Amino acid sequence: MKKYLLLKTLFLLGSLSLQGQDLTQTENYVYSRTYLEPVVFSSSTAKQVQRVNYLDGLGRSKQNISIKATPSGKDIVVPVEYDAWGRQVKDMLPLPQQTTQNGGFFTSPDMTGAVSVYGAASNYYSEKELEKSPLQRLQEQAAPGDPWKIGSGKTIQYNYESNLSSEVRKFVVNTSWATVSGVAVGSPVLSLSAENTDYASGGFYKAGTLYKNTVSDEDGNKVTKFTNGKGQVILVRKNDGTQNVDTYYAYNEYGQQAFVIPPLAVKAIETAGGNTIPAEVLDNLCYQYRYDNQDRLVEKKFPGKGWEYMVYDQQDRLVLIQDANLRTTTNNFGGKGWMFTKYDLFNRVVYTGFFANTATRQVMQNALNSMTSQNIESRSDRSPIVQNGENIYYTKSAFPTGSMTILSVNYYDSYPPGINVPTRPDNILGQNTLVPSPTTMTVNGVTTSRSSNGLPTASYVRNIEDSGWTKDYFWYDTQGRPIGTHSINHLGGYTKTETELDFTGLAKQVKTYHKRIASDVEKIITETFDYDNQNRLLVHKHQVDANPIEILTQNKYNELSQLESKKVGGTSLGSSLQQIDYKYNIRGWMTMINDPSNLGNDLFGYKINYNKVEGQQVPNNDYSDQKVKPKYNGNIAEVSWKTLTESNEPLKTYGYVYDSLNRLSAGFYQKAGNEFSKEYFEKLEYDLNGNITRLKRSAGMLMGSNTALAIDDLKYDYIGNKLIRVTDQQMNYSGYPYTANPGNIVYDNGNISGNGNMTSHPDKGISSIQYNYLNLPKQIVQNAKVTDYTYRADGVKIKKLFGDLETDYLDGFQYKSTRPSEENLSGGGLVVEPDPSEVAVLKLRIIPTSEGYYDVLNKLYIYNYTDHLGNVRLSYTDTNKDGFIQPRQYFQRQCDDVSSDPWDIPNCIDIWKPGEIVEVNNYYPFGLLHDYTATSQNAYQYKFLGQELQETGFYDMNARFYMPDLGIFGQHDPLSGKTLDPYGYAYQNPIFFSDPTGLEGDPVPGSSGTGNPQAIGTAISPIDVGEIVLNPSIRAVSNNNLATCSYCMIGQGQNLRQQLNIPGPPNLEKACRECNDAAMAGIVLPIPSAGVSTGTGTAVRSILAELAGGLRAGLWSLPLILKGDTPKKEPTITLYRGVSSAAKGTMYFEAIQGIAIPNGFRQVATTWGPHRDMEAHAGGDNYSIWTSWSSSKEVARNFATGVAFGKAIPGIIMSKNFHLSEASPNPFTLGEAEWLVPGVTYGAKVEYVLPRAGQ
Template sequence: MKKLIIPISMLFVAGLYHAQATNTENYVQTRVYLEPVTASSSSAKQIQTVQYFDGLGRPKQVVNVKASPTGKDVVNYIEYDQFGRQVKDYLPVPQSGTMNGAIVLNPLSNATQPSIYGTEKIYSEKVPENSPLDRIQQQIQVGTAWANKPVQFGYDTNITGEVKKYTTTTVWENGATKSGVSDGGSYPQGQLYKNTVTDEDGNSTIEFKNTRGQTVLVRKAVSASENADTYYVYNKYNQLAFVVPPLAVVGTVDQPALDNLCYQYRYDGDNRLVEKKLPGKGWEYMVYDKADRLIMTQDANMRANSKWLITKYDQFGRVIYTGILAGGDRTSMQNQAGNLVITEARHPSGFTKNGMQVYYSNGYFVDIETVLSVNYYDSYPSYSFNPSFPSTIYGKTILTDNAATLGKSTKSLPVMTLLKNIEDDNWTKSYSYYDTKGRPIGGYAINHLGGYTKTESELDFAGAVLQTKTYHKRLDTDVEKVITENFTYDHQNRLLTHKHKIDNRTEEILSQNVYNELSQLKTKRVGGTVLGMGLQKVDYTYNIRGWMTQINDPANLGIDLFGYKIKYNQVDGLENPNIDFMDLKVKPKFNGNIAEVDWRTATEENEPLKRYGYVYDNLNRLSAGFYQKEGSANAKEYFERMEYDRNGNITRLQRSAGLLSGSTTALSIDNLKYDYSGNRLTKVTEEQIGNSNGYPYFVTHNTITYDDNGNMISHKDKGINSILYNYLNLPSTVISGSGRRSSSSSYIYRADGTKLKKILANSFAMSGTEIDYLDGFQYDNKVDLCIGCPSSSAILKFVPTSEGYFDFEKNLYIYNYTDHLGNVRLSYADPNGDGGILPRDMNSKYCEDMGDGNMACYDVWMPGEVVEVNNYYPFGLMHNYTGTTMNSYQYKYNGKELQETGMYDYGARFYMPDIGRWGVVDPLAEKSRRWSPYNYALNNPIYFTDPDGMDVVETASGTTYTGDDAQSAFRSLRSQLEGGPRPKIISRKEWGAKSPILGGGRSYEKLSPTMKMFGAFDVSVGGVPIDLAKYYNTITVHHSGNKDDYMSIQQLQQKEQDDGYADIPYHFAIDSKGNIYEGRPIGVKGSHVKGGNTGNIGIVLMSDLDTENKGLGFFQSMFETSDGGASTAMRQSLTDLVSHLNGKYGIQYLGGHKEKATDPRNCPGNGGMKIVEYLRNKLHMLSPKNEN
C-alpha cells in the first residue's frame, strides 16, 4: 500500500490522520478543518476527501467523506476505456451511509434512488474520432433526454471562396501603427483550419484559424443561406488591427463602416495598445510609463475638453490615487511619461486638492486638476476626521500598523480609501480593520453627508460569518440604526439559518434552508420569528443537469403565494400560440434555452395559470415570447416579437396588451420600426396607429441623438430633451418635457460610480424630492424650492435584506418572490403578526362567544397582505396590470431600480425595457464583439441577465437567483459537477517563495484593491473598480522547456528572476509530479505574454513538451501521438486547475503561448498544445484572439 496524507494549512490547522481507508489501495487523503484542533481528529468539523489511484497512477475514485447534508459519503467515480481515455464523466453520487473514507466497491448503485438521480443517465460521454489525433467528435451530456442530443465537433480545412481575405497596409504615425484594410479576395483551399461546434439544438459555430493559431473568422449560421460572420484582421506585425462584425461584413469595409461598425486597434513599438476605436465611439487613447503600466486614458468626451484620467502607483505597483489632468495629445503625453517609472510615495504633509489633504508625494504630472480617489496601504493616515480605532471586534484583536505590538501588522494591506463625489467636492472616507490572520472583520465609512456606516463581523475558524452588526447614521446628528444578523451552518458550512434584527425589534428569521443530498437548496422557509416555521415555505426542484425547474408548484399552490416552473426540453402549451406568426413555433430546447415558463399567484380567487412560450432563432436570440393564460391561450395577450439585424440590433418589435373585458383577442399596442446609423438607434417609428398604451405615436418621429462617446443624449419621442453625462458615462442630469411642464432628474455619484443621490424637480411645482442611497439605506427628502420655505427632514424608507427589504415607515419586513432572473414577482408582509399571509382582500366571518351559550358572528373585511405583484414582457417592460395593496419600492425587473424615465438603473448603464436596449455603449463591449454594444443580454433576456450593466451571466442553467444563500449552494454544486474538487494549490509561503525584485523596469503591477463598504474589496485597473471574475477571461499555457525530467519551483523562480523578471511571471506552475504551485499572486498582473497580459492567467508546465526536442519519429511528430513529456499527473492537474479557474472566473479563452505571442515560438510545444486543445474542446472554450 502507498498512501500520502496532505495536511492543509493556510488558515486551517492540519491534521495527519489514518483514515479507515483500504490498505490495498493507493490514495491521497486531504483534510481541511473548519474548527480549531490541537491534534488530528476524526470528529472535528472538517472537509475531508480521499482520492484513490489505480496502478498507473490515474485517479479512479474520489470519496468526499460525510459531505452530504445527512452526513453520507459523496463519491466521484472515474473510469477509462481500453485506450486509457476518460470518455465518461460521472456525476457525484451520494451513498447510503459513510465508510469514513474507505473506497466504495460499487459507488454507482445508490444513484438510482428516486431522491438522487432515479432512472436518469448520470454520465456525460465524449466520443473521440478513430485516429491517433484522439479529437472529440461528440459530447453527450448527462440525462436520458440528452442521449440523442449530442454536441458535435467537426475538423476540416477551408475551401476556396469560403472565407474572405482582408489585407492590411500598416504605416507608423505618431509613434503608433496605423493600418488600412481592404478586400483581398478569399483564402485558397486548405489555408485555414476549420473547427465546427454544433450544439444540442443544431446551432453551429465555425472557427477558422490560420497556421499561426490566430482566429481569422467566427461564423454563426443564421439560416441555411445566411451567416453572421465576425472577422479578425491582423497587421504585418501579427497584431489584431481590426474586428469586422457581421453587419460590416455584408458590405464594403470602407471608412464609414470602420468608424460605425468595426473595432480598430493601434500599437506602439513595445506592442502596447495605445489607441482604439469601438463602434460608434470616438477614439480612445492610452499612455504608459517605462514600467509598461497604464498611466493615462482619454476618451472622446475627455479629449474634447483636453482632459486625461490619470492613475498613479506606489513602488509596489499599487494604485494610490487617480484624478483628472489637463494635457495635450497622446504623443506629447507619452513623450512625457515614456522614459519615467512614475511612482509616488507616502509623504508626511502631501498636498491638498478638492478640499482633501492627500498624504502622498506629487512629483510627476503635478498639475492634477481633480483628485478622484486615494488608496492607503500599510498604515492608517492621520486625518482629523478619523474615527476611534477599535482594539477588538467580537473579542478578536485588531491589527495595527505597528508590528512591534503583535509581531505582525497591516503592512501590505489596504487600510483606507477616499472617494470624491464626481459632481461636488464631498468625500466618502472608508476604513478597513483586520484580525490577526489578515481577514477583514470591520469597516467604517464616513459618508458624504457626514454620517457613517460601521460594520463588525464575527468569523469562525474557517472564515464563515457567524454574526455581523451594522451601525448607520445618515447625518452625524441622527439617531443610530443598528442591524444585527446571525448565521448558522451545517457540518460542511452550508448556510442553515439567517436571522435579522433592527435595533431592539423582535428578531426575524429571514431564511431557514434545507438541502438535498446533492447540496442543492431543497426548501427555504422565509420570514417569521419561530424556528421550523415561516411565512412561506419555498420548494425548489432541479433537473439532471442541475438546472432549476420549479419554485413551488404553480399547478398546485396550496398555501403558497407564488409558483413558477421552468421548462427546457418540455412544451405543455400551444406550439403556435399566435396564428399571426405561423413560422414562430415554441419547441423543446436542449442547449439550455428555456422553452416555457408557467406561473400562478394566489392573489385572485381561482386565478388561472399563466405561461410564456419562447421562440429562438439559430443565434439563440429571442424571436418571440407568447403569453398564454389558462382558458384563453390563443387570445394573443402580452406577446413580444422581435426581428434583428446581423449585429443583434432590434429592427422591429411588436407587442400586445392584455385582454379587455368582453374581448377574445388582445389589442396590439406596438409595431415599432427601428432605424440605425451603424449600431446607434436614430429613430423609432410607431406604426401602430391609435395606440395609447405603448410607445408614443407621432406622425413624424424625432431623431435620437448621441455624444462622441456613443451615449444617448436625447430621446424626444419619450419626452427626454437632454441627458448630460459624467466622465464614467453615467447620466448626471436628465431633462424631460419643456416650458412649465419640464422636469429633471439629477444624480450624484462617487468616483467609483456608486450612486449617492437622486434629485427630482418639476418646474411647475415649488418642491422636489431628494433620494439618498447610503450603503443600502434609502432615504426620501421633500425639498422646498421656494425661498424662505421651511425644510423637511429626510425619511428613512427601507434597507434591503437577503430576502427582500425592511420598510421603516411601516415597521415591516417585506419579502420578495423572485424568478430565475431576479425579477421581483410578488412581495408580501405580515402586518398583523399572526404568522400567516392572507393572499387577497376578502370578507370573513368573525364569531364571538357571548358567554350565554350563543355566538355572535360579524362580516369582517380583511385586507390582503400581498404588497405587490409584477408580471413582465420578455424584455422587461411591465404588463399594464400590476396588483398592489400597499405602496411598493421601485426595484422590479432584474431587481433593479425603475427610474422616472422608465429606464432601469443597472449601475454602469441605464436600460430601456420598452425598446429592449441600452442607451450607452457597453463598457466591456470587446468581450462580445459580434454583438451590438447596445444589445441587452445578448438578445436572450430569458437565459441571461446583466447584473451591473457590464457583462452577462447565465441564470437558469447556471446560477439560480433565489437569494444569496441559494446562489452560494448552487455554485458549490456546479463546481462539483463541472470541475470536481478544488485542486490543492501549494501556496508561496508553503514552498518558500522569495520576495519579488522590484524596480529596474521589472513589471509587477498589482491589481490594487479598492475598498468598498462593509469590509469588502473590489479590484481596480487603472483606478477603475472591477470584479476579478470580470477581469480574467483568458488562460495561457506555457512550458518551461527544461531538458531535465524535473525542475523545482524554487529553481523556476530563480531562473525567471535571473532573466530579469520581478518574480515568476506565471500565476500557477505544475511540475511533473502534478503538484500545483502558486506563482505570481492572482491579484498581480501576469508578465508571461508580451503585450497580452491584461485579463490573462498564466500557467506554466515545468517540462519540455516540444515533440521536436524529444527525438520522436516522423509519424509521432506529424500526428502528435506523444504527450511531449507531460506526465499523467501533470495532465490531470492542469485539467483540474483549468476547470477550477473556469468555474471561478468564467474563462472564455484557453490557449498556448504561441497563440497569444506576436513572435514565432513553439510554446508550450506540440505536446502542450495537444493538452490545451483537448481541454478547450472539453470545456467549450475559444482559442485566444491574439489581443491585449
C-alpha cells in the first residue's frame, strides 16, 4: 500500500498544504495517508485511510483522529489526557463525531456519538491508579463504564507484599550426571528442602525472601504469585473458597524449570510427609523436564503419560522425537522408531516421516554429535528418492539416511518435476503469476527482478492409514501473494482455487473448482466480496455452478465499525431471508443477537447478561447456596433465547454460577412461566486440579408433572487425572448410560506409560479405540459397530466409514453414502427413515459457506444461527424460494394449470407443508444436547462449537474427541504442560471459553478476567482495558469474513501471506488468532481452499501433527516446541534502535528512558486492535504491534542522526540483547537489517550520538 507521512513538530516547522485536508496549523501534528487503491502520486478521492496525531509542546500525543473513518464518513477522535505528573492514567475510548473536520483539531469533541454507540456513561475511558511512590506501581485498574469505574468496587486490584514464614514451601532439585553411550545424561531429583539457611528453614522459605504480588479481579477472585530475586515464579496460589489451590515450580541448579507440581500433587506431598517425593506422585501428577549439557530439553514426562524424547543435530535443530507409543510396536508403522525432520541449507523443513530404529535417545544423540558433514538435504530433481512409487525430489544425506517412511514433503523456490504436476498458469483472474527464474517486471510503478525464490511452491502429504498422497501447489502474483492453489487429492480428483486480490490484498473474487475423482463433473463455486471505502466487507455473494447467485451477507456497521446488522440470504440486495442485529456494551462485549423479547420475523433471538441478572437468583431450591449473581470480570451471568418454532414459545434462560476459580459450578435452566421446574440443569464439583468429581443433570418435565426428570448423578473416580470409572447414582438410562456395575475405563499401554489415550469405555459400549501416531482415533468399536477413520499425516481427516456408510472430507466438500429415498427429500427439516435394503451411493452432500452450507442434493442454501460460542442453534432454508421463511407448518394452495371446469375455474387444493426450519438445538453448558440423541440422517452434523457430532456420541474437535455427557476429552491434551487438567474441557468454564480445536480454550476477547482457572506457568498480568475490542467481543462476528492474518515466518526470514477464508463467523477470530500466534512462534499455517474452507480444522491439525510428532509432518514450519518447554538456552542477538530528537510524539523522551513502545499500543485502531502485518509496518502502519530495531549499529545511527531522512540532527541509539524468540527479521526491509520486536521494550541501554562531520 502506498503511504505518505508528514510531520509538523517542534523540530520541523513550516507551511504545509495537503490536498483536501484542513489540518490545524497552530498545532503540532503527524499526518499519515495510506491508499487502499493505486494512485499515481496523490488523490483526495481514492479509497484511503487518513490519520492525524496532534502533539503538545512536549511532543506528547494529545489527540488522535481517524479522518472520515466511520461508515457515514465522520471522524473518530481519541483524546489523550495526562495527570499533573505527566502520566497517562486515563485511556479514552474512540469517540465518533457528528461531522468531519478533514483532519482539523477538535477543541471539544462531540459526545453525542459516544452515547449512541456506548450508551450513557460518566467515564468513556479506562483508568489506572498508580502507587504514590517513585515505583509508580499499578494499584487499581478500572474499565470504561459506570459499573467498573474507580470507586465502584468492581475494579482490578493489585497488591505488593513479601512472603510470610511457613507460607511457601521450598522445593529443591539436585541433578546427578552420567555418561551413557557417549552422551552426558542429567537426572534431576525433586525433594523438599531440609536445609536451614538465610533463605529457608524447615522446608519453607523464610519471611521476606520472596516477592508476593496479588491480583484481584472485578469479582474479588484473587491470584497470588510468589517470585524469587531471579524472577523465577515459585508458586501461584489461588483459593477455591475453602482451601488454597497451589501450583509450585521447581528449578534445577542451572535455572531451568525441572518440575511443575500441580495442586493435587502438592496435597499428596503434604499428606505423605517427609522430604522425599513419592514416585507415584511424580508419575501421575507432576510435569517433569530433563535437559542435556547444552541446555536443550531432551526428555519430558507429563502426568499419566510416558516419557518423550528429543534429539538434536549440531545446528541445534530438533531432528528426532519419540513418544511412549513409538517405543512399542503398537503404532501405524508396526515397529519401534522415531519421527524425524529434515532441513535444507536455509533451515526450512523439506521432508518428515518415521525412522525405524530401536536405539536409545543417547545412542541417537551420539550419532548426530559424531556427524562430520552438515545435516542438510538438497533438491535432487534428476535423482529422486523413490518410495512406494512416489518420487521425492531431495537427497537423503542428512540423518537418518535409511529405514525411512516419508510422510510429508515441502518444496520451495521452484516447482517439482513430474508427470502429473499441474502447469503453472501464466495468469489468474487477470493477475500475472511469479515464475521460478528471476524476471524483470514492473509492479505498481516499480521495476524490479522478481521470482518465486524463497516461497513455498508445493507440499505433498501422505495418508497415515494408506499410501495415498495429497499434493498441493501454490501460485503467486507478482507481489508474492498467493492467488491460486491446486490440490490433487488421494483419489485423483482436485480442488483448485483462484483469487483476485485488490491493491491491499483483500479478495475481490474467489473461484473454486472441485472434483472428487478425475471422472466426476466439475463443481464451480464463485464468491465475490464488496467493500466500503475503509475496506469493511459489505456484501458477500456465492454461486454454485450456474445456479442463481445467492447473497450470503449484507453487512452494516455502527460508527465504531462494529457489525451492527447482517442481512442473510436471498437473491436480491433489496431483500433477505433474515436480518440479524447485534448489540454491545461499553466494553465491546456482545449483549444481543436479535431481541428475544421482540422477535417479529426473526427466527432466533439471544441475549447475554454479564453484570445483571433478570431471571431467578435461586432457580433451584435444592441448591439454595448456588446463586446466579451479576458478574463483572467477563464471566456471563445469564443467556436467554427464544425461537419462532412454536406459537407463543416461552423465553428460555440459563443462569450460571461460578466458584472463586472462575469454574462453572452450575447452569440452571429456566422457562418463562415455570422458572422453578428444575429442567435441564447441570451442577458440577471439582478436585483441586479441576477434574470433575461430580455431575448432576436433569432433563425435561415428566409427562403430566411439574417436576423435571433427574437423569444423571455421576461420581467420577480417578488415578491421577485419568478418569477410570463413572458411577451413575441416579440409575437412569437417559443422559450418561447407566450400568449397574460400571466398567473400568482403560487407557493405552495398560494405563501406565502410554500416550494417555482412552482405549475402551465399557459403559458406552466401546470395547476398543485404536489411535494413529498423531493420537487421533483411527478405529472405534461400539456395540459391535465399527467406525474407521482415515487421516493425512498433517492430521486432516479425509474419510469416515461407519459400518458401510462412508463420508469423505475433501477440502470442505463433504460426501456421504446416500440412499435413493434420501435424494427425494425436499429439505425443510423433513426426515424419512431410509429403506435398509436400498443400496447407498457416495454423493456430494455439503458445500460449506460462511453462513452455513449448501445442500447439494436439494440445491438449497441452509443458514445457521449461532450463539456467542459458535454453537449451531437454529438452521433454516427457503424451501419454496418465496423469499420468506415459514417457521412452522403451513398450508400452501396448489392449482392446476389447465382446468376442465366450464367456467374456467382452476382446480386447487391446500397442501400441508412442513416449516422451513431445518433444526433447532439447545445445549447443556458442557455441550450435551437437550433430549440427547446422536446423529440423524442429515448429512450436516455440525452442532456444538460448530464441530461434527460423531455416531459414537463424541464430538470431533480436530485435535481430540470430546465427550459432552462427561465434559471431558478422551485423549491427553497435546498442549499439556499449560493446564492442570490434561483431559478437562475449556478450563471448566464452557460459557467463557470455547475449544473447537481440542488444543486450548479460546477466551472471550476483551474481557478483564484473571485468566483461566487451570493455567500452568502463566503469571497473571494487568489487562490493558483501555484497548477496547472494537470488532467485537465474544468471537461472534467480524467486520470482514475474509481475515488476512499476519505474515507467518518460515525458515530464516522467508514468509508466506496467509489469507484464511473461514466459514462461519464464530471460527473467524479463533483462526486469525491462531494464524497470528503461529507467526510469532515461527509456524506457517497451510492455505485452505478459499471458497470452501472447513474452518480452523485444517490449520489446527497441521499444527497437531507437530505437537504429536514433535516435527513438521505437514506444511512449512520449523519444528514446534511446546509452549512452556525450553529446549535449550536460547541464543541471543544484540539489536540497535535509532531514535532522532525529531521523532514523532513521545518516542524520543521514551528512548531517553530506554523504552520503546509500538504505535499500536498508543492508540486504538478502528479495525480489530493492534496490527501484526510486517509489510504494513514497513510501510508505516500506525497501529503496528512492532517496534523497529536493526542488527546493524550503523543503520541505527543513520536513523538516530537523521541520515535516513536527509537531515543532520542529534539522537539516541538504544541497544539491548534479545532472545531470538523475542524478535523476528522483517523480510520487507532487508536493506535495513531490520528486526521487529512485539510489545513494549524496557531497560535498553542508551547512547547519545551527534551527526558526523559533513553529514
